[in-house]
Amino acid sequence: MNRIVYLNGHFSDEKDAKISIFDRSFLFSDSVYEVTTVLDGKMIDFDNHMKRLDRSMSELKFPKMLNHDSIKKFHKDLIVKNELKEGIIYLHVSRGVADRSFNFPPKNIDLTVVAFTQEKKLLKNDEVANGIRVMTVEDKRWKRCDIKTTQLLYPSFAKAQASEKGFDDAWMLRDGYISEGTSNNAWIIKSGNILTREADELILNGITRQSVINCAKLLGYKISYKGFTLDDAITADEAFITSATTFVTPVVNINGKQIKDGKPGKFTGQLREEYIKNSLKTAI
Ligand code: PDD
Numbered sequence: 001m002n003r004i005v006y007l008n009g010h011f012s013d014e015k016d017a018k019i020s021i022f023d024r025s026f027l028f029s030d031s032v033y034e035v036t037t038v039l040d041g042k043m044i045d046f047d048n049h050m051k052r053l054d055r056s057m058s059e060l061k062f063p064k065m066l067n068h069d070s071i072k073k074f075h076k077d078l079i080v081k082n083e084l085k086e087g088i089i090y091l092h093v094s095r096g097v098a099d100r101s102f103n104f105p106p107k108n109i110d111l112t113v114v115a116f117t118q119e120k121k122l123l124k125n126d127e128v129a130n131g132i133r134v135m136t137v138e139d140k141r142w143k144r145c146d147i148k149t150t151q152l153l154y155p156s157f158a159k160a161q162a163s164e165k166g167f168d169d170a171w172m173l174r175d176g177y178i179s180e181g182t183s184n185n186a187w188i189i190k191s192g193n194i195l196t197r198e199a200d201e202l203i204l205n206g207i208t209r210q211s212v213i214n215c216a217k218l219l220g221y222k223i224s225y226k227g228f229t230l231d232d233a234i235t236a237d238e239a240f241i242t243s244a245t246t247f248v249t250p251v252v253n254i255n256g257k258q259i260k261d262g263k264p265g266k267f268t269g270q271l272r273e274e275y276i277k278n279s280l281k282t283a284i
Contacts, residue, residue, distance in 0.1 A: 004081040006115040013032045025094030029151040031211040032056035037244045043282035062139045063107035087119040130170035131252030139172035139179045155182035177227035184243035185209040188236035197227040208242040217272040238265025248272035
């Protein structure tokens with residue numbers, strides 16, 4: 001990899017981009033992020049990612065906000081400079097550099113803004129073709145999962161645990177209900193009804209989730225904003241995950257128990273196609 005990356009208004013070779021050891025992101029994970037999909041060299045759902053970024057920053061009382069047009073400009077520049085066709089742009093905003101103190105630093109310090117591209121095969125891959133196998137773990141995250149912070153150690157730990165046991169990902173369980181995947185929203189389809197839990201403080205309200213809800217409505221499906229248990233999921237007709245990096249990807253097995261015939265579901269496939277078609281139409 002020899003990427004051109006963005007740091008605080010400047011582009012540089014990835015090996016030359018450096019941040020301070022006093023950055024609040026490094027010391028406290030005092031930072032938020034967004035991951036925007038790039039397909040065919042264009043960004044999917046950029047405006048909605050910016051709305052969520054603003055929300056995350058304001059929930060954490062960041063004293064300054066960022067201008068969306070300038071973010072759009074450096075995202076587009078990154079796509080061009082790195083000749084990115086299919087993959088993601090990762091954007092990370094930290095409260096900035098200050099002496100280590102648990103209290104928030106003075107409001108006049110500058111935010112640290114980092115962005116880089118990552119190539120990824122999103123349209124066609126084995127996970128889409130075969131579906132994924134997930135393992136459940138207890139959801140031990142804090143209770144503000146609606147804020148997209150870079151505090152990602154527990155999800156990373158859960159994913160590694162799942163991987164060590166031969167699974168593709170983990171679904172997290174809180175109070176008997178599936179909350180979400182380590183980095184995606186969890187869904188099931190049961191008796192013609194699509195279930196996605198209410199977007200409260202215990203899950204991230206995925207941008208892909210919001211678009212897929214619209215796609216499901218366009219296709220005439222019924223949606224219930226209801227939590228579901230592990231048992232509901234294992235006995236569902238279909239299950240899937242959504243995120244900017246997986247779009248709509250089938251789940252075919254949970255904790256070693258296969259869902260129906262253990263093959264990717266038909267409605268899941270339709271939703272994925274509709275999602276990709278609509279996203280490409282509005283990509284910028
Ligand atoms: N993760 N839930 C969690 C916990 C997530 O981390 C993500 C996204 C989602 C889906 O959100 P969206 O549809 O906006 O991508 C749900 C990104 C992809 C990541 O951390 O890489």
